[in-house]
Amino acid sequence: MGHLSVDVRASFRLFAFYLANGTIDVDLLDGFDYQSTVFHSGSSLEQVFAIYGNVLQVDESGMVLNEGDAQYRVAQWIRACCDPSYQVEPPFEAWEMELHL
Template sequence: MELSNDFKSALRHFVYYYTNGTLQYVIDDNELLKNINYREDLKDEASLVEQAFAIFANNIKMDESGKVLNFNHAMKRAAQWIRFVCREKDDTYQVEPEFENWEVELY
């Protein structure tokens, strides 16, 4: 089975928003990544970025034809991970709801 064009588009857009620093503007939550320079914070943390992409991919849901059904949700879950790992020492941010094992699985 090949990846659907809709999934390829969703992945491309997620990568685009992540790499140009505009993820916070497309997740329907203006506060989650506010004042967090995640690209700078994670530039030397490949495994943390890998985890964000895994969370995005693990959360994507598609119908039988490959149409992505929850693009914003998958991006927001990845953004929650980014927010969590980029928090300052005194920051008490917690992911809600907490990540389930299947969401953070690396394949």
């Protein structure tokens, strides 16, 4: 089995940078201190990366196709954790939330 493509690795690196920097989907998460929510426990951070990895699509040559969509779905999950009145649309499907062992 080969390594992840450079594009996929770059996508994960940038995602981690934006997450740690507090700049994931600034419009959706504006005004929410999501870092304390996400970094509070390992399971929250684990769920964030699971959603990102499950939603991320890659073509045959290893190029990422939907980085913005993957980040947005994570932002929706974070927003729902920070704001119980927020409704995720469309609701998460089981495969998006799945934690792989």
